[in-house]
Amino acid sequence: MIIETERLTKRYGTRRGIDEVTLAVAPGEIHGFLGPNGAGKTTTIRTLLGHLRPTSGTARVFGLDAHADPVAIHRRLGYLPGEFGLYDRLTGAQTADYFARLHGGVDTAYRDALIARLGIDPGRRFRELSKGNKQKIGLLIAFQHRPGLLILDEPTSGLDPLVQQEFQALLREARDEGRTVFLSSHVLSEVEAVCDRVTLIRDGRIVRTGKVAELRDLAHHQVLLRFADTVPVEAFQGLPGVSDVEVVDHTLRMRVSGPMTPVVRAAAGYELLDFESREPGLEETFLRAYETAS
Ligand SMILES: Nc1ncnc2c1ncn2[C@@H]1O[C@H](COP(=O)(O)OP(=O)(O)O)[C@@H](O)[C@H]1O
Ligand SMILES: [Mg+2]
Structure with missing residues (x-):
């Protein structure tokens, strides 16, 4: 080494x-x-x-x-x-x-x-x-x-x-x-x-x-999405890799394992104000993908 x-x-x-x-x-x-x-x-x-x-x-x-x-x-x-x-x-x-x-x-x-x-x-x-x-x-x-x-x-x-x-x-x-x-x-x-x-x-x-590539696929992320308006929990519940969806007002918290793409696609139908994650760099990557998808 x-x-x-x-x-x-x-x-x-x-x-x-x-x-x-x-x-x-x-x-x-x-x-x-x-x-x-x-x-x-x-x-x-x-x-x-x-x-x-x-x-x-x-x-x-x-x-x-x-x-x-x-x-x-x-x-x-x-x-x-x-x-x-x-x-x-x-x-x-x-x-x-x-x-x-x-x-x-x-x-x-x-x-x-x-x-x-x-x-x-x-x-x-x-x-x-x-x-x-x-x-x-x-x-x-x-x-x-x-x-x-x-x-x-x-x-x-x-x-x-x-x-x-x-x-x-x-x-x-x-x-x-x-x-x-x-x-x-x-x-x-x-x-x-x-x-x-x-x-x-x-x-x-x-x-x-x-x-x-391994790091991205193996990662489990706790993420938080804040929307401009109310978003139905059904839009995210049941997406591949998504679990533990919680909703408070316009904010959704969920656990995501594997690729973020399904979450990006689901979010693209709504006006997203904010995305938070403790994963280094994920915020930037997610928001860029959201911009492209919406
Ligand atoms: N000279 C220093 N005195 C006291 N704490 C320090 C000093 N340098 C760094 N730290 C602390 O050590 C931790 C790691 O800092 P650092 O190595 O600079 O992180 P990074 O380079 O990843 O931004 C931080 O909590 C920082 O506040
Ligand atoms: Mg440094």
């Missing part, structure tokens, strides 16, 4: 960070780490990098202990932090050069290709850049030395859709070259688009690990 944690726990004083996180990332896969804000993604990643000392449990990267061997690990790694500041006065090109030298130089043809594909303006000073353009410099730094492992914390936040597609192509190319990717996200659709396997984290604990 390229990344392996065993009951990894990090508390901030008495506050929970992560609790007994056990996960494994295999060589050559794009592994998604999906969970809502505050779930513990950044805490896990920073512990893997040796930035945080675990309260208990172990983290190994390339078979090396994250706490004991951070330098050896960092040499073989490309890392995009969730939030970062770089040297404000340096331009994108100067920043990339600085990090390239730390890695003993990079393949400049590959670096130039990255600059072109991500649409980076290398002459602008970092402090003048928008969030999305700063994020692109972060990606350039993570990718340019062709590391064996990319650890990317919410890499697509702030990227426009075209750059996101280019970024996904870069991930697939890295995977096809046998390199490994571990990326965190709070958006299911993003993870579905590119990951081979996914680990779900919620409230500091691992919920499940599996292939993207």
